[in-house]
Amino acid sequence: MSLPIAIIAVLAHFEPHFTLPTQRKAAVLFATGTPLSYYLSYFAVLGLTAGRPWAVDIWAGTIALAMLTGFFLSYLRAPPALPAPRHPTRSSSGHNKAVMETS
Numbered sequence: 001m002s003l004p005i006a007i008i009a010v011l012a013h014f015e016p017h018f019t020l021p022t023q024r025k026a027a028v029l030f031a032t033g034t035p036l037s038y039y040l041s042y043f044a045v046l047g048l049t050a051g052r053p054w055a056v057d058i059w060a061g062t063i064a065l066a067m068l069t070g071f072f073l074s075y076l077r078a079p080p081a082l083p084a085p086r087h088p089t090r091s092s093s094g095h096n097k098a099v100m101e102t103s
Helices: 002-013 021-050 056-077 097-102
Strands: none
Touching: 021 056
């Protein structure tokens, strides 16, 4: 279960700048999939060896919070692209059109 996520992590590691949307998606998938696979396998082994010591809402909430933390931390590693700045257009007289239209 963790092997596809590890492959994505290795591929995402070699590209320092996430320029393509698919690279951004790979970083988010890795950041959310890693805690999911880790804690899901941990609680599965714990459930098989020691029974079910925790209620379902406790271990499911633990997994969900770990995934949510990974999702938000992925924005530190691969922030979304900012739109290009828009410059106001100028008329032939050199005045800003937006200023001329409002006056």
